[in-house]
Amino acid sequence: MRITANTVTLHVPFSIRKYGGHKQVITPNGEPAAIEKTRVDSTLVKALARAFRWKKMLESGQFTTITELAKHENLALTYMTRVLRLTLLAPEIVEMILDGRQSPEMSLAALLEPFPVAWEGQRNVLVLAHRNSKNNIEVEYP
Numbered sequence: 229m230r231i232t233a234n235t236v237t238l239h240v241p242f243s244i245r246k247y248g249g250h251k252q253v254i255t256p257n258g259e260p261a262a263i264e265k266t267r268v269d270s271t272l273v274k275a276l277a278r279a280f281r282w283k284k285m286l287e288s289g290q291f292t293t294i295t296e297l298a299k300h301e302n303l304a305l306t307y308m309t310r311v312l313r314l315t316l317l318a319p320e321i322v323e324m325i326l327d328g329r330q331s332p333e334m335s336l337a338a339l340l341e342p343f344p345v346a347w348e349g350q351r352n353v354l355v356l357a358h359r360n361s362k363n364n365i366e367v368e369y370p
Contacts, residue, residue: 268328272336276325279314310340318347321354 243254282297291297294312298305317325317339324330334354344350 267330267332269325269330269335272325272330272334272339275311275336275339276314276317276322279311282308282312283315313343314339316345317343318350321350 241256244251245254246252282301285291285297286294291300294308295305298308301308321330325334331354344353
């Protein structure tokens with residue numbers, strides 16, 4: 229530490245490394261400075277839970293059609309079908325959402341828009357959307 233008339237200069241040795249696209253401050257002993265906080269989106273988690281519950285109700289034969297289930301749940305058929313599509317998400321994307329590791333751009337509104345059914349396509353679109361959001365580029369899905 230160096231002190232002059234009105235200035236205090238403090239030297240703190242650290243480095244910055246990228247882990248999975250995120251920057252992490254590394255202390256001199258090689259440990260991360262702080263554990264990254266997760267951003268669990270409760271709205272998105274609730275929608276996932278509802279989607280998988282509805283899927284189970286349909287698969288078990290409790291309801292024979294989505295229309296019947298939508299009437300029972302007092303929801304619009306179009307909303308229910310869009311939420312049910314969440315059951316088609318790749319397992320690692322679902323885990324990211326449940327762990328709060330999804331990008332800020334991955335909201336319920338964004339996931340209710342059409343997305344590729346193939347898991348590899350989902351990964352490509354979500355990574356592309358995340359990269360382009362950093363550069364303020366809008367992405368349209370096919």
